[in-house]
Amino acid sequence: MSSHSRRALMLAAAGVATVTLGLSGCAAGGGGSETEGAVTLTWFQGSGVETNIQTADALAAAFHKKNPDITVKVDASGPSDSAQLDNLMKTRLATGEMPDMFWYNSGSLLQALNPDQTMLNLKDEDFIDNLDDAWINSVSTENGIYGVPVQSAGGGGIFYNIPLYEELGLEVPKTWDEFLANAQKIKDAGHVAVEQTYGDTWTSQILTLADFYNVYASDEDWASQYTENKVNFADDPVAVKSFTKLQDLVEGGFLNVDFASAKLDDGLKAVATGTAANYPMLGFAQATIATNYPDNVDDVGFFGIPGESADKSGMTVWEPPALYAPANTPHPDAVKKFMAFIASPEGCDTITEALGVTGAYPVKGCTLPDGAPKIVADMLPYFDSGDLAPALEFLSPVKGPNLMQITVEVGSGIRDGKSGAELYDEDAAKQAQQLGLPGW
């Protein structure tokens, strides 16, 4: 009996050992290797956007040329789907397995990563002085500053086809009513007035998000009141327009017939080649037009989403994504050295060389070469005059996760603008509660 149970015990022990071995096998950490002062840093990011990988590669190469003892290895193996990437980032940070540096959004999405606990604080570094205040706001918490900008800030608004506007004798609209009047003329002339591409669901929210300048112009304090749950979209007469504008477009019959299934590339093609007159889009897409339709680069112009009054027109700005480091990186000094390089005119020039001119850099002393493409050239006056508002996600951590589904519903006529705004307010409340904000 005793030998029997001893054997059985050994079997059981072997079984348990197999399980624990199997589990501990998963826990191989990230981090770089180090020999004789030479350091290799790993930069982790998603695989979704080709130009982002180009940016990372260019910065890594330029920095290594200047600092031969530090090598930056770009690991763009993250998932291309943004929801999956969010979860991977959170999991890696929570388990301490994030490589030395990673690329992630600035603004509200950063807050969900709990930077105070998980990230390397850059608050006391000298290079922070090179960054402008709007940028610092979008990558900081009360306790720290965490990221440096890896691209340029760009505007969101309407891409328009210049030859089509000229052919019909249209002016760039200063108010939403003028925009709708133009749309009617374009429609009557037999063209698609406004292109929408809900096949790529995220594109449906651009008009609503880019309309934030008009809310900001009506009340500069709106975002902080929103964070405190004192204002919302449905009950604010200006903010609700960010949703009813989508309703105006579908009710006016201004959209392309395939709006429900068309994708981003279809939209860019339509506005570049003149199939459609207007397309609500973010400035970064200019690079895709330049690559895919090089003959039409100068045919596409840009204006901010028009509001109520002609003398208050401006543009909503998206801060660029950032490079962050986890708190437990084994090479904090090398990481900071690299970040200082990015937050300097040399860093900006490296990005410009890799991507061309895509917008303004939030780094002091950076200059843009002449000959910016038309879309970017149309944005620069807004930067010069200061008629700008950061997108709401850079002013408030409250952003509902279902906005893009709601804007598809409003933009396809499934739901009206007002009830879309109400639904979005409920959606945003969940995010605020998850973040544990006071007042919700």
Added chain:
Amino acid sequence: MATLAPPLQKNELAKTSNLKRPRRYAHRMYPHWFLLPGAAIYTVLFIAPTFASFYFAFTRWTLFDVQFIGFDNFVTFFTDPQLSKGFTNTLIYGVLTSGLKVVLGLLLGVLLTSNILARGYLRAVVFFPVLVSTVGVGITFQALMDPFDGAINRTLAIFGIEGPGWLTDPTLVLYSIIAVDVWKGVGLAALIYMAGLVAIPRDYYEAARVDGAGAWDNFRHITLPLVRPATTTVVILSLIGGLRSFELIWAMTGGGPGFSSDVVASVIYKQYAAGFYGLSTAGNVVLFVLVSAIILPLFLWLNRKQTDL
């Protein structure tokens, strides 16, 4: 490990002189210790997370912090405006896919067990979609069902029919996905039915023929009652699959346009993707209870019917 087994067996055999009690003998031949490695894996990877999820369902959980908030997650979950739509869609999806798989599966089963030309080939063709990745099927059909460039509407256009927006019309989208789900899953239902059908003794049909029964009588009074165990299996399997369905819907529409094709599982996934880990865990507990509440009584009822025969 295998080399250890025979001596044990002999040892036990010698001790157990009373061979009239085979149950006890079987018990001794495989001691409970043998279960341990499997049980350990099952506990670590299944039981522990399941019970942990019952706890996390009552928390606000960011992966970094856990805060106990009582039933708040369940309140939020049930007051979610998308959820009523999600529940309705889940029920429609589960019942329709299950029902269609029963009817079409039985018809295909009867067809493919009868003497027809190229039977082996047809069996393979019917079963083939079961083997293909669900996500692959979803993406393929998303392309085929494109309202303007898709093969389906292009084909319809040849006959002068203007096809609808299969996946873009909010009233139609759920049924388009159901059709694809049935296409993909009916092969398995047919296979289960074929196994059930060939198990029916030929004698009954011969006896019925002597009594002058026609093909319909055979089907109605012999095939249908005797194939009931297969029906039970198909109903249970496809209903569980339908109520939990996610991959196909996610691959084809992501729950869209808007929320038109959201089911409970896709609502939960979106909450998880948004970082509402506590809330989505609560949703999974609800889904678990929902599926159990539908399947258990149904299973018992179907099985009781079976013994009545």
